[in-house]
Amino acid sequence: MSFKQASWSERTLFRMGKEGRRGHILPQVEDGVRQMVGDLWTLIPDSMRRRIPVRLPELSEPEVVRHFIHLSQMNYGVDSGLYPLGSCTMKYNPKINESLANLPSLNMLNPYQNESTVQGILKILYTLARWIAEITGTHEVCLHPAAGAHGELLGTLLMHACLKSNGECEKRTELVVPDSAHGTNPASAAMAGFTVIVVPSGDDGCIDIEALKSTVSEQTAGLMLTNPNTLGFFEKEIEEIAEIIHEAGGLLYYDGANLNPLLGIARPGDMGFDIVHINIHKTFSTPHGGGGPGAGPVGVRKELARFLPVPRITFDGKFYHLDYKRPQSIGKIGSFYGNVAVLLRAYAYILSLGFEGLKESAEISVLNANYLVKKLADVRGITLPYDQKRPRKHECVFSAAQLKRDTGVSAANVAKRLLDYGLHAPTMYFPLIVDEALMIEPTETFEKEELDRFAEAIYRISNEAYSNRKVVMEAPHNTAVSRLDEVKASHPRTMALSWRMYRKKPMQKN
Amino acid sequence: MTIHVHNYIPNSVPGTKRQMMQTIGITNIEELYADIPAALRLKKRLDLPKEGLPEFEVKKHVEKLLSTSKTCDSMPVFLGAGCWPHYIPAVVKEIVERSEFLTSYTPYQPETSQGMLQALFEYQSLICELVGMDVANSSMYDWASALGEAARMASRITKRREILVPEIIHPDRLATLKVYAEPAGIQIKQLGYDSEIGQLDMDSLEKRISTNTAAVYIENPSYLGFIESQAEEIQAQTHKAGALFIVGVDPTSLGILKPPGEYGADIVIGEGQPLGNAMNYGGPLLGIMACREDNNLIRQMPGRIIGITTTLDGTQEGFCMVLQTREQHIRREKATSNICTNEALCAVASCVYLALLGPQGMKELGETVISRANYAIKVLSQIEGIKTPVFRSHHFKEFTVNFDPAGKDTKTVNTSLLQRNIHGGKDISNEFPALGQTALYCVTETHSKSDIDQLAEALTEILEAKR
Numbered sequence: 001m002s003f004k005q006a007s008w009s010e011r012t013l014f015r016m017g018k019e020g021r022r023g024h025i026l027p028q029v030e031d032g033v034r035q036m037v038g039d040l041w042t043l044i045p046d047s048m049r050r051r052i053p054v055r056l057p058e059l060s061e062p063e064v065v066r067h068f069i070h071l072s073q074m075n076y077g078v079d080s081g082l083y084p085l086g087s088c089t090m091k092y093n094p095k096i097n098e099s100l101a102n103l104p105s106l107n108m109l110n111p112y113q114n115e116s117t118v119q120g121i122l123k124i125l126y127t128l129a130r131w132i133a134e135i136t137g138t139h140e141v142c143l144h145p146a147a148g149a150h151g152e153l154l155g156t157l158l159m160h161a162c163l164k165s166n167g168e169c170e171k172r173t174e175l176v177v178p179d180s181a182h183g184t185n186p187a188s189a190a191m192a193g194f195t196v197i198v199v200p201s202g203d204d205g206c207i208d209i210e211a212l213k214s215t216v217s218e219q220t221a222g223l224m225l226t227n228p229n230t231l232g233f234f235e236k237e238i239e240e241i242a243e244i245i246h247e248a249g250g251l252l253y254y255d256g257a258n259l260n261p262l263l264g265i266a267r268p269g270d271m272g273f274d275i276v277h278i279n280i281h282k283t284f285s286t287p288h289g290g291g292g293p294g295a296g297p298v299g300v301r302k303e304l305a306r307f308l309p310v311p312r313i314t315f316d317g318k319f320y321h322l323d324y325k326r327p328q329s330i331g332k333i334g335s336f337y338g339n340v341a342v343l344l345r346a347y348a349y350i351l352s353l354g355f356e357g358l359k360e361s362a363e364i365s366v367l368n369a370n371y372l373v374k375k376l377a378d379v380r381g382i383t384l385p386y387d388q389k390r391p392r393k394h395e396c397v398f399s400a401a402q403l404k405r406d407t408g409v410s411a412a413n414v415a416k417r418l419l420d421y422g423l424h425a426p427t428m429y430f431p432l433i434v435d436e437a438l439m440i441e442p443t444e445t446f447e448k449e450e451l452d453r454f455a456e457a458i459y460r461i462s463n464e465a466y467s468n469r470k471v472v473m474e475a476p477h478n479t480a481v482s483r484l485d486e487v488k489a490s491h492p493r494t495m496a497l498s499w500r501m502y503r504k505k506p507m508q509k510n
Numbered sequence: 511m512t513i514h515v516h517n518y519i520p521n522s523v524p525g526t527k528r529q530m531m532q533t534i535g536i537t538n539i540e541e542l543y544a545d546i547p548a549a550l551r552l553k554k555r556l557d558l559p560k561e562g563l564p565e566f567e568v569k570k571h572v573e574k575l576l577s578t579s580k581t582c583d584s585m586p587v588f589l590g591a592g593c594w595p596h597y598i599p600a601v602v603k604e605i606v607e608r609s610e611f612l613t614s615y616t617p618y619q620p621e622t623s624q625g626m627l628q629a630l631f632e633y634q635s636l637i638c639e640l641v642g643m644d645v646a647n648s649s650m651y652d653w654a655s656a657l658g659e660a661a662r663m664a665s666r667i668t669k670r671r672e673i674l675v676p677e678i679i680h681p682d683r684l685a686t687l688k689v690y691a692e693p694a695g696i697q698i699k700q701l702g703y704d705s706e707i708g709q710l711d712m713d714s715l716e717k718r719i720s721t722n723t724a725a726v727y728i729e730n731p732s733y734l735g736f737i738e739s740q741a742e743e744i745q746a747q748t749h750k751a752g753a754l755f756i757v758g759v760d761p762t763s764l765g766i767l768k769p770p771g772e773y774g775a776d777i778v779i780g781e782g783q784p785l786g787n788a789m790n791y792g793g794p795l796l797g798i799m800a801c802r803e804d805n806n807l808i809r810q811m812p813g814r815i816i817g818i819t820t821t822l823d824g825t826q827e828g829f830c831m832v833l834q835t836r837e838q839h840i841r842r843e844k845a846t847s848n849i850c851t852n853e854a855l856c857a858v859a860s861c862v863y864l865a866l867l868g869p870q871g872m873k874e875l876g877e878t879v880i881s882r883a884n885y886a887i888k889v890l891s892q893i894e895g896i897k898t899p900v901f902r903s904h905h906f907k908e909f910t911v912n913f914d915p916a917g918k919d920t921k922t923v924n925t926s927l928l929q930r931n932i933h934g935g936k937d938i939s940n941e942f943p944a945l946g947q948t949a950l951y952c953v954t955e956t957h958s959k960s961d962i963d964q965l966a967e968a969l970t971e972i973l974e975a976k977r
Contacts, residue, residue, distance in 0.1 A: 005622065009826070010628065012628065012631070012632060012635070013632050013635075013636070013865050014632075014635065017868075021868070022868065022870060022871065023599075023601075023865060023866035023867065023868055023871065024599045024601075024866040024867055024871055026597070026867075026871060026874050026875055026878055026955055027597070027878065027955050027956075027958075028878075029877070029878050029881045029882065030958070030959040032885075032959055033881050033882060033885040033959050034881065036885050036888050036889070037881050037884045037885050037888065040766075040877055040880065040881065043880050043881075043884055043904055044737065044766060044767065044880070044904055045737055045739035045904050047739050047740075047741070047742060047768075048730075048737050048738075048739050048741065048767055048768050048904075049766070049767070049768060050764070050765065050766055050767055050768050050769065051768075053765075053869040053870070053873060054639055054640055054764065054765060054769075054869045054872050054873075055639045055869070056636060056639055056640075056864055056865075056867070056868050056869045056872065057865065057868060058868045058869065058870070059865055059866070059868060061601060061866065064601060064862065064865045064866050065601055065604070065605070067865070068605040068608070068629065068862060069605075069608070070625075071611075071624075071625035071626075071628055071629050072605070072608040072610040072611050072625050073610065073625065074624040074625040074628075075610040075611060075614050075622075075623055075624065075625030075626050076610065076614060076619075076622040076623060077609050077610045077611070077612065077613030077614040078613040078614070078615075079609040079610070079612075079613045080610065080613075083615065085615055085618070088615055090615055091518075092518055093612065093613050094518060096565045096568060096569060098607065098612070099569075100568075100569065100572045100573075102603070102607075103572075103573065103576055104581060104583050105573075105576035105577060105579040105581060106576055106579070106788075106790055106791065107581075107788035107789065107790055108579075108581035108582050108583050108595070108788070108789065109579055109581055109789060109790065109791040110582070110587055110589040110590070110593055110595065110789050110791070110792075110933075111593050111789070111791050111792030112589045112591055112593075112936045113580070113587065113589065113933060114924070114928055114933065116928075117579065117580035117581075117928075117933070118579060118580075118791065119578050119579075120575040120576045120577065120578040120579050121575075121576065121579060121791050123575060124572070124575055124576075130557075131558055134556045134557050134558060135556060135558070146651035146652070146655075146793065146794065146795075146851075146853070147651065147849070147850065147851035147852065148850065148851060149838070149848040149849055149850045149851065150651060150655070150849075152848060153848055157689060157693070160693065182839075183837075183838040183839040183840070183841075183842050183845070183850075184838050184839075184848050184850050186838075186842040186843035187838035187841075187842055187843060187845045187847070187848035188848040189843065190843040190844070190845075190848075191693065191694075191847065191848050192693045193692075193693030193694065193695075196842075196843040233545075234543075234545050234546050236545050236546070236547065238547075238550070239547060239549070239550070264552060264556060265543060265546070265551065265552060266546055266550045266551055266552055267552060270550055270552075271550055279851075281851065285518075287612045287613050287855075288613070288614065288615045288616070288851070289606075289611065289612055289614075289854050289855030289856075289858075290611055290614045290615070290616070290617065290623070290626035290629075290630070290854040290855055290858065291615070291616040291617070291626075291630075291648070291649075291814065291851060291852055291854030291855075292649065292794075292851045292852040292853045292854045292855065292856075293793075293794035293851075293852075293853045293854075293855060293856060294851040296851075330689055331685040331686070331688060331689045332654070332682050332685040332686045332689060333655065333686060333689055333690075334651055334652050334654050334655050334686060334793075334795075335592055335593070335652040335653060335654040335655075335680075335682060335683065335686070335781075335792065335793075335795055336592075336593065336652075336682070336791075336792025336793055336795075337791070337792050337793065338792075338793050339790075339793040339794040339795075340790050340791040340792060340793045340794075341788070341790040341791075341793065341794060342793075342794060344572070347572070348568050348572055350558060350559070351559060351562070351563055351568050351571060351572075352518070352562045352563060352565065352568050353516065353518070353562040354558060354559040354560050354561040354562040354563070355555055355556050355558040355559065355560055355561075356560060356561050356562070357516050357518075357519075357561070357562040358558070360516060360519055360522055361516070361518070361519055363539045363542075364519050364521050364522055364527075366539070366542045366543070367521065367527065367530055367531070367534075367539055367542065368521060368530075370534050370542055371530045371533060371534060373534075374533050374534050374535075375533070390545065391541070391542040391543075391544070391545065393542075415619065416619075416621065419619060419621055419622045424615075424619065424622065425618075425619050427618075430839075444518075444519045444521070444522075445518070445519075445520075446520070447520035447521060447526075448520075448521055448526050448529070448530060476621045476622070479621040479622045479624075480621065480622070480624040480625075480828075481620075481621055481624055481821055481826050481828040482621065482821045482822070482823065482825075482826070483621065483821060483822045484620050484621060484819055484820070484821055484822065484828045484829075484830050485819050485820055485821065485822050485824075486620070486819065486830050486831075486832075488819050488820065489817040489818070489819035489830050489832045490817070490832045490833050490834075490835075492805070494819070495817055495832065495833075496817055496818045497634065497644075497645045497646075497808070497815055497816075497817050497832065498631075498634050498635040498638040498644060498645055498646060499632075499635035499638070499639075500635065500638050500639070500644050501644050501645065501803060502635075502818055504803075
């Protein structure tokens with residue numbers, strides 16, 4: 001189990017190159033054009049001319065390529081190995097979807113083209129929206145949100161629109177979120193103008209029903225919930241939860257970050273959720289790209305469809321259209337119609353798996369997570385909080401609290417040491433209700449041997465913690481750089497957020 | 511035939527499945543779902559393709575659907591309006607398809623993600639140079655949402671609740687701004703324009719600006735393509751009222767136009783798509799957001815920011831995410847925004863693009879675009895029945911073409927153009943009724959002289975037909 005990441009000590013672009021070098025040559029202006037327009041400076045008002053050339057580095061094409069290849073070699077992706085970040089669903093990103101997303105027949109389309117010239121992509125988007133509605137058990141789906149949190153924002157805005165049309169928006173100002181919720185939930189609720197009310201989880205790791213009952217009131221706008229929750233448990237009282245919220249006059253919002261284990265098994269719409277967002281870049285296999293782009297479509301039940309952003313894609317039996325005539329629409333949440341190239345990949349993914357394949361991927365993701373629960377059960381210092389017997393779904397959360405008490409080795413240390421074994425770390429310190437949390441989501445992508453390798457690494461790290469803790473405390477050793485000073489990076493005295501800032505306050509190396 | 515073993519799911523092999531179930535102590539995967547109430551279990555097969563297709567068939571299927579597209583590869587297309595056709599150097603595509611970048615997550619573990627972190631830091635740095643600012647975040651979703659976030663940011667900083675924006679603004683950008691602003695109690699007020707030259711009406715600004723104004727927002731070049739030349743004066747008025755000055759840009763103009771940092775912008779936003787990202791029917795895009803080095807601004811900035819640091823032992827420089835206490839995963843409902851997943855890979859594409867073009871390339875890009883666009887204006891304005899541009903101002907890459915003198919409506923003209931295998935500009939007659947039958951045309955370095963000449967010929971024919 002040896003691993004050594006490339007370590008190039010690659011200089012930043014600004015320290016490279018030489019005056020006069022060129023990385024790309026643009027088409028030249030034709031003589032006829034030049035003659036007709038005359039002196040270029042007359043085309044720009046005097047007050048608006050750039051006087052000093054942009055201070056960009058001057059590099060040749062091979063230098064640029066080499067620089068970024070070096071950088072890529074100092075980066076770990078899901079193609080490098082297990083990437084068990086909990087709630088992030090780092091599954092394999094099929095290569096065929098990449099080649100389809102790079103087709104010029106998609107790349108070269110402007111969003112304002114005449115509908116007759118874009119029927120193919122409209123059909124793909126229309127069909128995908130229907131499929132997502134079917135998978136989530138919702139009535140209509142909007143593909144516009146560019147990310148999960150963007151979907152959450154849309155969802156909470158839809159709640160607001162619904163309240164407004166019922167004349168209840170002054171009254172219902174509280175949005176309830178569990179203490180185990182993803183951070184985006186309370187942030188989205190606040191962004192849409194709601195007051196966030198936190199409801200605690202019970203001893204079983206699920207929402208405390210009694211606490212929920214005492215939380216809801218005439219002020220309740222709704223509840224944001226992910227199911228399975230961030231401990232990997234299915235909220236088995238979901239029917240009662242839905243009833244409590246609906247009886248209180250609120251709406252139920254589904255955070256789809258954890259939908260993967262339920263594909264073809266159960267649907268949020270059937271559980272009583274009114275608004276559902278899904279993460280295309282999680283459940284539907286599109287690449288995360290180091291943080292994006294993703295896509296976060298939102299599905300709603302019938303009564304809410306009239307509030308969805310414009311345009312809606314419609315089909316008249318022959319042609320697909322963009323329909324802007326939706327008087328009750330909330331308007332727009334972004335420039336055009338969503339991250340189309342990402343959505344196309346999801347379309348191809350569903351086509352590649354079909355219903356049977358999607359269900360299989362859900363089942364195997366759950367199998368893999370529970371397999372790891374078993375494999376890690378007797379690692380010294382690592383414990384599994386909450387019900388030992390109850391099956392997890394897509395992810396499991398372990399605690400390194402005992403290990404820390406015994407040896408001083410924290411969840412963060414374990415995570416850093418995992419990097420040394422050529423694995424990615426799990427999500428750490430989340431959910432907040434687990435002390436020294438290590439949240440592990442293996443997904444269906446990885447074969448048994450890779451899961452075994454992960455379990456073996458955790459074993460070794462535990463042994464190291466009890467016998468030679470220095471090696472763990474000082475990890476990572478085999479990555480491009482050793483442990484970074486993240487505090488220093490945000491300290492006002494040393495903070496450099498761009499090359500400009502860096503130049504102004506040269507950082508001391510020690 | 512059912513494909514029992516899927517190529518994306520290694521443990522779907524029955525033997526492996528059995529072995530793993532044995533380890534867990536179950537005999538059927540169903541046992542892992544036993545806690546889901548029976549009433550909630552799906553009893554039917556969903557209305558999806560039943561079984562997956564082999565890769566070859568998926569490829570054929572999607573290619574066939576998209577083959578009906580007509581693109582700017584098969585005809586000259588004069589559309590822009592926030593999503594512009596620019597050539598993407600082959601190097602850019604090569605780099606963003608590197609799977610170490612493509613398949614990585616948000617760099618939460620910096621030591622194993624230095625490549626992405628450095629590339630994003632370089633993106634931030636290059637954007638700062640281009641727009642003349644000190645700090646840039648590592649991306650927003652797009653220009654429209656960046657505007658919404660910038661308005662909220664300005665309101666938080668000034669504790670004021672009014673944003674002044676020009677009447678000449680992309681209507682969808684304005685619609686997005688309204689949706690973002692309303693829940694924060696922010697009012698949007700619009701500023702008029704000079705009907706001859708399109709420039710912002712300074713009297714309107716003077717009348718509307720007050721101690722309630724959180725920010726004044728302008729776009730340069732404007733939505734209708736002309737260069738706003740009173741930026742300095744607008745800046746002075748804005749700052750006099752204690753408001754922030756937000757400027758929206760098309761970054762391809764900044765090789766030849768004065769960067770907003772030089773005319774007093776506090777926050778710069780814009781659309782980064784034209785810097786190395788394909789149009790893709792409108793997404794993914796790349797929201798630019800930058801600001802001055804001012805702690806009040808930086809602390810209120812939404813989104814992820816990458817900074818330089820050193821290793822703990824101080825021997826090596828490295829990169830990591832900074833100021834995470836602004837963000838939702840730490841601050842939850844008190845975060846500056848809910849944004850998490852952003853457009854990182856598009857930012858990397860723009861980083862590579864700017865590294866390739868360099869100062870000379872960006873200058874030549876601007877020169878080529880402004881030359882070709884002004885050539886088009888000159889050629890089209892010679893056609894009887896056309897008024898172009900509507901506003902007597904300097905235009906960069908987009909410009910208005912009015913068909914009122916010919917008594918034709920834009921829709922008809924565009925239909926006739928399409929019959930001649932040319933896609934005309936965006937019909938903005940409904941967006942700006944005061945401008946009559948008008949289309950917004952876009953010309954970049956990808957439009958050759960012959961494309962423009964072909965357009966002129968076609969328009970001459972179409973407009974003559976009636977007379």
